[in-house]
Amino acid sequence: MAEIISRFDVIAIQEVKANIRALRDTLKVLGSNWSLILTDVAKGDSGNGERMAYLMSDHYPLWAEFRV
Numbered sequence: 707m708a709e710i711i712s713r714f715d716v717i718a719i720q721e722v723k724a725n726i727r728a729l730r731d732t733l734k735v736l737g738s739n740w741s742l743i744l745t746d747v748a749k750g751d752s753g754n755g756e757r758m759a760y761l762m763s764d765h766y767p768l769w770a771e772f773r774v
Contacts, residue, residue, distance in 0.1 A: 708735040717761040721754075729759055739764040 711717050711732065722729070722744070733740055743760040747753070 708732055711761060712736060712763075715763045715765055719759040719761070721756045722759045723756060726759070729761075733761070736761070736763075 719729070724747075726744070729742060733742055741762050741764075743762065745758040747755055747757050749755075
């Protein structure tokens with residue numbers, strides 16, 4: 707999966723639940739030039755405890771300006 711992700715600059719992932727171990731493991735494989743952004747968990751029945759995740763490469767020019 708990391709090989710496919712590495713071909714892109716930004717990856718959006720929907721319906722991320724509480725356990726983000728797979729995302730962290732994927733980041734380790736991708737390397738230090740990748741970062742993860744998570745939204746807040748959507749509360750209530752309609753939110754189903756889910757959030758959005760974004761994997762972003764440092765090669766994405768706008769992201770590099772905002773990285774902390």
